[in-house]
Amino acid sequence: MNTISTFSDLWSFAYNLLISFVLFTPLYFFLNAIYHLRLSPLSSIPGPWYAAISDFWLFSHALRLQQCKTIHSLFARYGPVVRIGPNKVAFCDLSVTKNVYIAQKFDKSDYYKSLLTNNNDHAMTTLPHSEHLVRKRGYIPHYVPAHINLFQPQVHDSACDLVEMLELAGGKKSFECLNLFRHLMVDIMSMTVCGFRHGALRNLSMGIEDPLSMAVYDFPKRGVMRSVVPVWAWNLICKIPSKRWKRLCDSDRIMAEFVSARLYELRSQITAGKIQDDDEQMSLLQRLLKYRPNVASREPMSDQDIISEGMGHTIAGVDTTSATLAYILWEVSRRPDIQQRLHAELDQAMPNSRAIPDISILYRLPFLTAVVKEALRVYGAAPSLLERVVPVSTNAMNDSFDLLGYGLPPGTVVGTQSWSSHRDSIVFPSPDTFLPDRWLETHTDPSQLILMHQHLMPFGAGSRLCGGQNLAHLAIRVVIATVIRNFDIVSPPETNDSSMSIKDAFVIFPASMRCNLKFIPRQD
Numbered sequence: 001m002n003t004i005s006t007f008s009d010l011w012s013f014a015y016n017l018l019i020s021f022v023l024f025t026p027l028y029f030f031l032n033a034i035y036h037l038r039l040s041p042l043s044s045i046p047g048p049w050y051a052a053i054s055d056f057w058l059f060s061h062a063l064r065l066q067q068c069k070t071i072h073s074l075f076a077r078y079g080p081v082v083r084i085g086p087n088k089v090a091f092c093d094l095s096v097t098k099n100v101y102i103a104q105k106f107d108k109s110d111y112y113k114s115l116l117t118n119n120n121d122h123a124m125t126t127l128p129h130s131e132h133l134v135r136k137r138g139y140i141p142h143y144v145p146a147h148i149n150l151f152q153p154q155v156h157d158s159a160c161d162l163v164e165m166l167e168l169a170g171g172k173k174s175f176e177c178l179n180l181f182r183h184l185m186v187d188i189m190s191m192t193v194c195g196f197r198h199g200a201l202r203n204l205s206m207g208i209e210d211p212l213s214m215a216v217y218d219f220p221k222r223g224v225m226r227s228v229v230p231v232w233a234w235n236l237i238c239k240i241p242s243k244r245w246k247r248l249c250d251s252d253r254i255m256a257e258f259v260s261a262r263l264y265e266l267r268s269q270i271t272a273g274k275i276q277d278d279d280e281q282m283s284l285l286q287r288l289l290k291y292r293p294n295v296a297s298r299e300p301m302s303d304q305d306i307i308s309e310g311m312g313h314t315i316a317g318v319d320t321t322s323a324t325l326a327y328i329l330w331e332v333s334r335r336p337d338i339q340q341r342l343h344a345e346l347d348q349a350m351p352n353s354r355a356i357p358d359i360s361i362l363y364r365l366p367f368l369t370a371v372v373k374e375a376l377r378v379y380g381a382a383p384s385l386l387e388r389v390v391p392v393s394t395n396a397m398n399d400s401f402d403l404l405g406y407g408l409p410p411g412t413v414v415g416t417q418s419w420s421s422h423r424d425s426i427v428f429p430s431p432d433t434f435l436p437d438r439w440l441e442t443h444t445d446p447s448q449l450i451l452m453h454q455h456l457m458p459f460g461a462g463s464r465l466c467g468g469q470n471l472a473h474l475a476i477r478v479v480i481a482t483v484i485r486n487f488d489i490v491s492p493p494e495t496n497d498s499s500m501s502i503k504d505a506f507v508i509f510p511a512s513m514r515c516n517l518k519f520i521p522r523q524d
């Protein structure tokens with residue numbers, strides 16, 4: 001009797017629970033939707049209603065690797081301020097960009113935490129402005145032109161290795177350029193970050209898989225997966241018995257081991273007096289070993305922080321620069337007019353095709369400069385929403401933050417994307433066309449050029465501006481000048497508008513994930 005009554009109690013409890021769930025879940029969603037659409041302080045901001053009630057809509061576009069294009073189409077439909085999530089607002093306006101990123105320096109949103117390295121922060125993932133400043137002081141002298149340009153001999157060597165490798169093929173086979181330039185950039189980054197000649201490009205040319213280049217490639221995918229699943233599920237996923245999968249899970253560890261081995265080696269060489277700790281051409285690791293984040297205590301940076309910083313810079317530099325290089329060469333391959341003008345300019349500047357001029361000379365070449373600027377506009381490698389958070393108070397009156405007439409409460413996530421500022425048709429007529437001439441003083445009047453430069457922000461804006469932009473410019477100019485001086489670039493049929501159409505996952509890449517190109521040696 002007792003057992004029967006316990007069983008029926010349990011049954012009726014479960015039944016009531018189920019009924020409540022069935023009734024209350026839609027009610028919860030309904031009330032939640034009403035709140036976001038009618039009562040939330042963001043409810044007056046234009047945008048699609050389905051974006052306002054849940055983050056799922058935006059997330060689905062991020063999963064389809066088309067967040068930039070989607071947000072851009074919302075600006076076209078709703079104007080310069082759009083609500084893209086229950087608590088997220090995108091804007092496309094120069095004055096607000098200056099206010100948020102330069103004047104008020106809003107903190108970053110926790111979106112960036114998916115990029116943690118070695119389970120630890122580095123400059124890009126340090127969200128509060130004040131903490132970030134301490135990080136930035138440590139690395140910034142490394143990238144000023146006077147210092148980073150000291151690495152020109154190594155960048156030139158890498159570019160010449162690349163030319164040799166392409167020449168050996170004699171124009172008979174095509175090269176997958178994303179992979180090619182990833183290996184090249186891994187070599188350049190390992191020189192500037194660790195002071196170590198890694199040899200990724202050499203490995204590639206000999207058909208040997210390069211674990212570091214593979215780890216850099218896998219790292220962002222690992223970061224995204226790692227941030228969307230709970231720890232227990234991640235630990236389980238990493239046990240899937242597949243060699244390729246295991247390497248993806250281990251990408252963070254592989255990079256951490258590489259950088260920490262260099263750090264410990266460097267320290268022991270300094271202790272043994274084999275390396276001066278004030279070398280003129282100092283690597284980033286060497287600089288960070290000397291850095292004292294706390295001016296009062298003079299405590300050095302912890303090894304873990306130095307390793308994460310070194311890893312963060314490597315990841316930030318490799319895929320961005322290699323995607324830019326690949327897209328420039330693809331554009332050149334399908335535009336004989338551009339290729340011809342580059343050849344003419346470079347033949348003059350580089351009479352000896354293997355003697356790469358100083359970067360100051362490359363900066364003075366007007367057409368090369370115009371091509372690089374136009375490439376950073378159309379194919380800027382990180383054109384995505386740069387998320388920031390409205391702080392507790394942005395003015396003395398403790399009012400909400402005024403975004404073009406809309407009041408945003410503290411905690412609202414706001415952001416702009418260079419994808420859209422680079423495609424403003426008033427500033428850049430025919431925005432989808434690759435037109436290097438628009439950057440030439442002989443073609444465009446000075447006031448328009450000023451406006452164009454104000455809207456060009458491939459490296460972000462304000463205090464969180466890309467740390468490595470001078471290195472990116474150095475690598476891009478040297479590699480493009482050397483490759484184009486030595487080869488005619490041809491795209492095979494599989495490399496076309498559709499295969500190269502842009503997908504974005506913070507950094508851009510072609511839809512086919514490949515950029516095959518042929519390099520036909522030029523006759524001098």
Ligand code: HEM
Binds near residue numbers: 317320387464467
């Ligand atoms: C064409 C190549 C590159 C592009 C388009 C690019 C773009 C960007 C952008 C847009 C940001 C800002 C992110 C934000 O505000 O949320 C950024 C940050 C950063 N980039 Fe780059 N980047 C490139 C190459 C490099 C290279 C070669 C390095 C080498 C070290 C580098 C290191 C960094 C670092 C350290 C940050 C974080 C800065 C900070 O918050 O202090 N980037 N990059």
